[in-house]
Amino acid sequence: MSETGQKEVHGFQTEVKQLLQLMIHSLYSNKEIFLRELVSNAADASDKLRFKALSNADLYEGDGELRVRVSADKEANTVTISDNGIGMTHDQIIEHLGTIAKSGTAEFFSQLSGDQAADSQLIGQFGVGFYSAFIVADKVTVRSRAAGVDASEGVEWTSEGEGEFTTAKIEKANRGTDIILHLKEDEKEFADEWRLKSIVTKYSDHISVSVEMLTPEVPAVEAVAEVKDEDGNVTTPAVEARDAIPAKWEAVNKATALWTREKADVSDDEYKEFYKHVSHDFADPMLWEHNKVEGKTEYTSLLYIPSKAPFDMYNREKQHGLKLYVQRVFIMDDAEQFMPTYLRFVKGLLDSNDLPLNVSREILQDSKITQAIRKGCTKRVLKMLEKLGKKDAEQYQLFWNEFGQVLKEGPAEDMANKDAIAGLLRFASTHADTSVQSASLAQYVERMKEGQDKIYYVVADSFEAAKNSPHLEVFRKKGIEVLLMSDRIDEWLVSHLTEFDGKQLQSVTRGGLDLGDMDDAETKEAQEKLAQEFDSVITRIKTALEGKAKDVKISQRLTDSPACIVADEHDMSSQMMKLMQSVGQEVPDALPIFEINAEHELIKHVADQQDDTQFNQWVEVLFEQAMLAERGSLKDPASFVARLNKLMLSLTQ
Incomplete structure (x- = not known):
């Protein structure tokens, strides 16, 4: 591997610089997650190559054994994570390692508080991936070559995690990516092979790609004859001659797709770590369900409910969905066709036996198989939540506090499951x-x-x-x-x-x-009597509010307040009007119904006003007060204040 081109200096995107500083300080107490993140990324690169090779087997370049290799060099104080996956081009390495291409990034940074514990949790929801390398390294070197391109098209990326990074063209014989971490002086513990192996088995045992590490070399042994003392006791046992056993790469994880195993054979800890792999979340999931469906449609689903809402959950346009596999071959991330938008917080994967390996998002959209799986997965999630609500009200309340507002989108979106969703509200x-x-x-x-x-x-x-x-x-x-x-x-x-x-x-x-x-006969009779007594007053109020109120009525709902406005049965409510206006929609100018409390002293005072000017001013103030209480604003607040001041002055004279 040799350098063949001049170095280019690039500046990090502003958000990357912020994230690097935050991670180094906020995630320091959980620093070993750097290896989980980098191994997970390497496994994803292998999955992506496997998928692309379905239509172009030449991408394997004669090496179809996909793997991730982890090694350490104590003398150099480095850790290297290598894969023979899809690799990156010069432009891709700048795009992926120099910017954060996530919707809602600005919103994420605005939520950071400066509290390391709180920010650590938020960073975990955001996902840090590659940049976690700088938690333990003061310099990172990445060497990569995309599958299918010439060896001379390799690229080297180097940074010390400050404001910039460099790239250079290199010769790289084998495809894939090598990440070399130059460890900080106080992070030498991670240059130990046994320490790295323990982290891999703890966090990455579930990964379907083989994660390999070098076994130590065993030196050669010369033959030694058995030696006995004068009493016949053996002082030197005989040892047969043995050639040196060279170091070799051996898998340290199970390398079996977790979802293909029997549920009884998978521990809770393994399910939790797999969730972190597919979601890039640091926190454990709240609950999960692993199911194999057989019959007309055959698929395996592993669905998780997170314990915390992601920072951009309320963005309905952001990519969401499940990881899709077909016959254990990775096809795509964020397959939104299998989960309705109101369940966009659900994480996990699907593995279908019925979909074609060359399936595209367009084919998924119109597929009957897709519809059947979506229907099954949706019902599965709703049943999970129903079961949680009945079994553990306290835990369900935690779920509701995080995801309730999103679940409320369900009745409008999913008529078929409206009753089930209603029960969860x-x-x-x-x-x-x-x-x-x-x-x-x-x-x-x-x-x-x-x-x-x-x-x-x-x-x-x-x-x-x-x-x-x-x-x-x-x-x-x-x-x-x-x-x-x-x-x-x-x-x-x-x-x-x-x-x-x-x-x-x-x-x-x-x-x-x-x-x-619930209204007794006596109450109804009293209301009818009031309506008759106030008939002439109602007529005067209607005249005063002509063009402002659709109707004026004696209220049945008020006991303490003098007046209120209500919407007609077939008109848009005040809250719906506000909602439509907030998204730039025009709303019809529906006039409200004005209701008065005929037993209120203020209404009685107004009813006694003989001067039409005074009467009209009182009515308008009461009407605008009711509008303000219900809608929160007035078209002409200055006129309302002027009328109110005039009436208050009149009461002092």
Whole structure:
């Protein structure tokens, strides 16, 4: 291997420099993971070559035995990880080792706090791969040649992990990549073969590619005759002559695809380490399921639920999905066709016996086999979560806190499993004085009042706004539970999830509130009497709010507040309007219904106003207060303030 070209100096992408500094300091307590990451990358390079060689066997260059080799040199204080996988070209090595091509990278860095423990966990979710080498090395050299190109097309990459790296053209006889770590003075422990072997067996035993290390050379032995003393005791045992046994490469891992083994033969620790291999996450998974499906469609699935949400989970456009293998041959990462978007947090792999080895993303999209596997895997995940919710409420709450908002996308996306998803949802509720979303719809139904036939909910911008909504007043008075929804996705959720267990979901902010059998005859009679007494006042208010309110009614839902606005049954709710506007969508200008509490002293004061100007000002202030409470903003706040100030001054005169 020789250098054939001049060195080029390149600057690291800004994010790479940040990541390097963070890793060196935040991951120092778990530094041995560098070997896991580098061996995992080397195994991926072998998988990719195996896949490409399906259509071009010449890429093997006469060597089809794929492997990863790990070695150490105590004198030079180096560790080398070599593979004979796909390799890299000059442009690829700059792209892969000089930049971070991940969506949401800026968001990731914005979440870092400076707390090493917290940042370590976040870095683990981000995935560090190659750059973990700098945790233990003060200089890294990478020599690589892409499969199928001339030996003169090799490239050497060198960096000390600061602001820049160099590249140079080299002669490299064999394809693949060699990574040489020049260890820091205080990291000499990793130049020990036994230390490296223990790390490989701990973290990489499950990798299907053979991970090899050199066995020590055994020197030659000359023949020695047996010697006895005068008492006949043997003082020197006879030893037969033996030639020297040279050092040789031997596999130190099982080198068997973990998912092909029987579940009973795989330990929990092996499942956990395999999860870290496929997900590049540092934390253990929350739960997993390993299944072999036989029959019309045959496949093996190994599905994991992470314990922590990735930093970019809410980006629906980011690549997600499972690793896809066909007959144990790696085909692609992030095969999104097998997992719906609302389950994009699920990690793992599929190995199909039915798909063709030359399958593409386009073929997967329209394949009946794909649809069958997707259906099976989706149901499998939902069953896993249902089982967790029933078996361990505390653990399920941890899951919900991490992934609940994403799961709420499910009813709109997956009609076939809407009921199963609904059973997994959790909400805050007036039943508990906390913002924790722990109430299931099944629990709500169990707690329903006698005569209650609807599931009531309110959607607001925050938990506090939902909890203190004036629309809840009559429900509190009657002891009726209301679900408190404040996630951005909630309005979208309830527009698609309209019932559960035969009970209709009903917003308390919509007009036409009917408490059915929970309203006694006496209450209904009193409401009708009030409506008659306030008939002329209602007419005056309608005139004052002409063009601003669709209708004016006596409220059945208010007990403490003077007024509120509600949406007509068939109009878009305030929260849906905000949601649509936030994504740049035009929304229809639907007028609200204005409801007044006829028993409130302020409403009685307004009703007694004989001066039309004063009356109109009071009505407009009350209306705008209600708009502000429900929608959070006004089209003309300055006019509202001026009217309010004028009315307050009039009360002092």
